[in-house]
Structure formats: C-alpha cells, structure tokens
Amino acid sequence: MPYYTQAQIDNIGAVIGDRVSKATNPTKLATAIDALPDRNLITDSERAKLSSLEGTKFLGTFLTVSAIPTVGAVAGSYADVDAGVGSDAERYIYDVNANKFVKSVSQIAGETAASIKTKYESNANTNAFTDSHKTKLDNITEATDITSFTAALDGALA
Structure with a gap:
C-alpha cells in the first residue's frame, strides 16, 4: 500500500475539491436536472405561489395568546392556544386592522x-x-x- 506525504494528500484533496466544485456548479446541475423527464426545477413564481398557500399561515400551538408571534403575521394567519390538560384548545386569527390575534368565534374541528x-x-x-x-x-x-x-x-x- 502506498504511503503519501502530507503535501501529496493536500494536493489530492485540492484536485478532488476542484472536480466536485465543477461537477456541482448550480447552472450545470439545473441544466442536467431540467433534461430529466418530469424533474424540472421549481420556478420563482411557483415557489411564491406555494409559499402563499394556506398551510403556511398556521403558526402553531401556544400556551397563551400573548405567546403567539405577531411579527410576520399576515391576513389569514392563525394559531391555536392550548394551556394543557383540562383546558380546551382555542383558535386565534390575526386581525390585521388591530395588529393582534383575536379569538375565533367558530369551533375548532374536533370530536368528543x-x-x-x-x-x-x-x-x-x-x-x-x-x-x-x-x-x-x-x-x-x-x-x-x-x-x-x-x-x-x-x-x-x-
């Protein structure tokens, strides 16, 4: 088995790094992926459309209303408040005019x-x-x- 000096190992690493860098060039990768059937990359407009879907407006479940973050909340943003065992979960919806979350008058879908x-x-x-x-x-x-x-x-x- 051959023995390599540190200088040789560094040189081999540089060659491998250069080849990986060239092989993973974003433009080259995008072109290769686009050439595959049914493997087209998502466009910026498609990404924007996906990020505006309803699922992204759910902010999560919190212990109190004051814990719901208003930073980044937009019309349609909502969150659930569940203080734990013995308390029912409540849904809060962001009111853009008041810049706060307000309790929903509808019931959270659930079964008893x-x-x-x-x-x-x-x-x-x-x-x-x-x-x-x-x-x-x-x-x-x-x-x-x-x-x-x-x-x-x-x-x-x-």
Whole structure:
C-alpha cells in the first residue's frame, strides 16, 4: 500500500475539491436536472405561489395568546392556544386592522367522546355495547357437559 506525504494528500484533496466544485456548479446541475423527464426545477413564481398557500399561515400551538408571534403575521394567519390538560384548545386569527390575534368565534374541528357516540348510534343497525352487556358476557360460562343439550336436540328432531 502506498504511503503519501502530507503535501501529496493536500494536493489530492485540492484536485478532488476542484472536480466536485465543477461537477456541482448550480447552472450545470439545473441544466442536467431540467433534461430529466418530469424533474424540472421549481420556478420563482411557483415557489411564491406555494409559499402563499394556506398551510403556511398556521403558526402553531401556544400556551397563551400573548405567546403567539405577531411579527410576520399576515391576513389569514392563525394559531391555536392550548394551556394543557383540562383546558380546551382555542383558535386565534390575526386581525390585521388591530395588529393582534383575536379569538375565533367558530369551533375548532374536533370530536368528543359524547359526539362520537351520538354520531355512531345515529346510524342504522348500530347499538351501544354497554358495561352491563360486557358483564353479562363475562358471566357466561362454557358448558362442560352437552348431554342434556344433545338429548333435547334429539327429542326435537324425532
């Protein structure tokens, strides 16, 4: 195995770095990618359109209203405030005229156990499986002797 001096290693590194730099030239890469089928680069106008989509206006969930950042908030920006266990989440929407977040009068879409139960039981052929039903099922024991059953069946079939 050959041994290289530090000067030789530095020289090899410089050659490799130069080749990588030339191979990864942004213009050259863009041209190569554009030549691939269905691999065109995104244009500036497409990028601007994507960044204006609704998903970018959600700022996150915060513990308090005052924690929601107003810097960079625009019309349509919104955030949720959830103080933790025992408190319901609330949606706040940025009011550009007042330069602050205001509580939304609409409800945050969400389900509770009661609303799910009501919706489920409103469907045809659905019934609640209650604790008393479970208790009844738990108390059923498996038969160990089927003699009386077979005798009754034989009598019914005779």
